[in-house]
Amino acid sequence: xxxxxxxxxxxxxxxxxxxxxxxxxxxxxxxxxxxxxxxxxxxxxxxxxxxxxxxxxxxxxxxxxxxxxxxxxxxxxxxxxxxxxxxxxxxxxxxxxxxxxxxxxxxxxxxxxxxxxxxxxxxxxxxxxxxxxxxxxxxxxxxxxxxxxxxxxxxxxxxxxxxxxxxxxxxxxxxxxxxxxxxxxxxxxxxxxxxx
Amino acid sequence: xxxxxxxxxxxxxxxxxxxxxxxxxxxxxxxxxxxxxxxxxxxxxxxxxxxxxxxxxxxxxxxxxxxxxxxxxxxxxxxxxxxxxxxxxxxxxxxxxxxxxxxxxxxxxxxxxxxxxxxxxxxxxxxxxxxxxxxxxxxxxxxxxxxxxxxxxxxxxxxxxxxxxxxxxxxxxxxxxxxxxxxxxxxxxxxxxxxxxxxxxxxxxxxxxxxxxxxxxxxxxxxxxxxxxxxxxxxxxxxxxxxxxxxxxxxxxxxxxxxxxxxxxxxxxxxxxxxxxxxxxxxxxxxxxxxxxxxxxxxxxxxxxxxxxxxxxxxxxxxxxxxxxxxxxxxxxxx
Numbered sequence: 259x260x261x262x263x264x265x266x267x268x269x270x271x272x273x274x275x276x277x278x279x280x281x282x283x284x285x286x287x288x289x290x291x292x293x294x295x296x297x298x299x300x301x302x303x304x305x306x307x308x309x310x311x312x313x314x315x316x317x318x319x320x321x322x323x324x325x326x327x328x329x330x331x332x333x334x335x336x337x338x339x340x341x342x343x344x345x346x347x348x349x350x351x352x353x354x355x356x357x358x359x360x361x362x363x364x365x366x367x368x369x370x371x372x373x374x375x376x377x378x379x380x381x382x383x384x385x386x387x388x389x390x391x392x393x394x395x396x397x398x399x400x401x402x403x404x405x406x407x408x409x410x411x412x413x414x415x416x417x418x419x420x421x422x423x424x425x426x427x428x429x430x431x432x433x434x435x436x437x438x439x440x441x442x443x444x445x446x447x448x449x450x451x452x453x454x
Numbered sequence: 455x456x457x458x459x460x461x462x463x464x465x466x467x468x469x470x471x472x473x474x475x476x477x478x479x480x481x482x483x484x485x486x487x488x489x490x491x492x493x494x495x496x497x498x499x500x501x502x503x504x505x506x507x508x509x510x511x512x513x514x515x516x517x518x519x520x521x522x523x524x525x526x527x528x529x530x531x532x533x534x535x536x537x538x539x540x541x542x543x544x545x546x547x548x549x550x551x552x553x554x555x556x557x558x559x560x561x562x563x564x565x566x567x568x569x570x571x572x573x574x575x576x577x578x579x580x581x582x583x584x585x586x587x588x589x590x591x592x593x594x595x596x597x598x599x600x601x602x603x604x605x606x607x608x609x610x611x612x613x614x615x616x617x618x619x620x621x622x623x624x625x626x627x628x629x630x631x632x633x634x635x636x637x638x639x640x641x642x643x644x645x646x647x648x649x650x651x652x653x654x655x656x657x658x659x660x661x662x663x664x665x666x667x668x669x670x671x672x673x674x675x676x677x678x679x680x681x682x683x684x685x686x687x688x689x690x691x692x693x694x695x696x697x698x699x700x701x702x703x704x705x706x707x708x709x710x711x712x713x714x715x716x717x718x719x720x721x722x723x724x725x726x727x728x729x730x731x732x733x734x735x736x737x738x739x740x741x742x743x744x745x746x747x748x749x750x751x752x753x754x755x756x757x758x759x760x761x762x763x764x765x766x767x768x769x770x771x772x773x774x775x776x777x778x779x780x781x782x783x784x785x786x787x788x789x
Contacts, residue, residue, distance in 0.1 A: 409774050410773075412774070414774075421554075446755060446767065447755055
C-alpha cells in the first residue's frame with residue numbers, strides 16, 4: 259500500500275470503508291451506548307483517541323519487536339495488551355476530567371478494550387501493509403467514522419417515539435434495523451476509493 | 455375483509471397533484487407499462503401498511519400513496535413487477551411501519567425501497583435503460599404498452615442514461631434544452647456497439663414537468679423553500695467548482711442538474727417534512743450536505759443514483775444536525 263496518500267486512506271476509512279457500517283466492527287457498544295447523544299459523543303471521542311494511539315503503538319510493536327523476533331503469531335496477544343493499557347490510561351484521565359461522563363460510560367469504557375473495532379484496525383493495518391503515517395491516519399479516520407455513526411445513531415434514537423414502535427421491536431430490535439438501513443445508505447459510497 | 459380506508463391528508467393530496475405532470479409525461483415517454491408499475495407500487499405499499507395496522511387503529515395514511523409514486527418514479531422503466539413488489543414490501547415495513555407508521559420514520563421510505571432494490575438487483579437497476587419517445591414520435595407511449603423506438607434503431611443493442619453517456623465519454627451528448635424538456639435522443643459508440651441515449655428512470659426524463667410540480671408544492675408551502683434553495687444553490691456551486699478542477703470527469707453544473715434525478719430528489723424527496731431536518735438552520739445545513747454528498751457519489755462511486763443515496767445519508771444525520779442546532783441556540787440564549 260505504498261502508493262496511496264495517507265489522506266486518501268483517512269477519508270476512505272471514514273466513508274467508503276467505515277469500520278462500523280461497512281465492516282460491522284464494534285457493534286456491541288454502538289448498540290448499547292447510543293441512547294444519549296452526550297454519552298455517545300464521550301465514547302466516540304474515547305474511541306478516536308484509543309484508535310489513534312493504539313494504531314501508532316501497535317505499528318511500532320509489530321514492526322520493531324514482533325517481526326525482528328519472528329514471533330508475528332503473537333500479534334493478537336501483543337495488540338490486546340497495548341490496547342488494554344491505553345484504555346486503562348484513558349480511564350484514569352476521564353475520571354479526573356469528568357466524573358459524570360465516567361459514570362455514564364460505566365462498564366463500556368473498560369470494554370473499549372474488547373471493542374472489535376480497535377483490534378480490527380490494528381490487524382487491518384498489518385494485513386494491508388500500511389506505512390506508519392498511513393496507519394495513524396487510518397486509525398484516526400476509523401475512529402472518526404465510528405464516532406460519526408454512533409452520533410447519528412444517538413440522534414435518531416433521541417427522535418424515536420418508543421410508544422409507537424411495535425412492542426417486539428423496541429430497544430435493540432429497532433436499533434438493529436436502523437443500523438441496517440444506515441449501512442445500506444453507506445453502500446452508496448462504494449467504489450470511490452479502494453483501500454484494501 | 456373490510457375495505458381499506460384512507461386517512462385524509464391535504465398535504466399529500468398536493469404532492470400527488472404536483473407529481474401528476476411528470477407521471478403523464480412518463481407515460482408518453484415510455485408507454486402505459488409505466489402506469490402499471492406505479493399502480494403496482496401503490497397497491498403493494500398500501501396493502502403493506504394496512505397489514506401492519508392493529509384493530510381499531512387509525513386508517514392507512516395518504517402519505518403512503520406519495521411514497522409509492524415516488525418509489526416507482528425512481529425505477530428504470532423496464533423494471534419487472536416482482537421487483538417493484540419486493541422493494542415496496544421491504545421498504546414500507548422496515549423503514550416506516552417498524553418505526554411506528556406515519557410521521558415516525560427516520561428514513562424516507564421511498565428511498566429505502568429503492569436502495570434495497572439497488573443492492574439486491576444492481577444489474578437490473580443500473581443497466582436496463584430504454585430510449586424514450588421524442589416529440590417527433592407523437593403519439594409516442596400513449597399508443598403503446600411499452601414504447602418501442604422504431605425500426606431505425608434496430609441496429610442498436612444497448613441504451614444508457616445521459617449521465618452514463620457522459621461517464622462513457624460519448625462524443626455528442628443531448629443539449630440543455632433537450633434535457634430540460636425531456637426530448638432526449640442521441641447515440642454513441644461503446645465497445646463497437648451503438649448505444650442509444652435514453653431517458654433514465656421513469657420520473658426523471660423531463661426536468662420541466664418536475665419543475666412545474668416542484669414550484670407548485672413550494673408555492674403551496676408543502677415543501678419548505680429553505681431545503682429547496684439550499685439544495686440547488688449548493689449543487690450548482692459545488693458542481694461548478696468540481697467542473698473547473700476536473701472537467702474531463704465531471705459535467706458542468708447545468709448538464710448534471712438537468713440530466714438525472716436532481717429535480718426529482720431536490721423538490722420531492724429532500725423536502726420530505728418527516729425525514730429531513732426540522733429546525734430552520736438545520737434545513738440549510740441538510741440541503742447543502744445532501745447536495746455535496748450527491749455530487750461526490752454521482753461523480754466518483756460505482757452507483758449512478760447519487761441523489762438517492764445522498765438523501766438517505768442526509769436522513770441519517772438529520773436528527774443529530776437538529777440536536778446540534780438546538781444545543782447551540784440554547785447555549786447562545788444562556789450566554
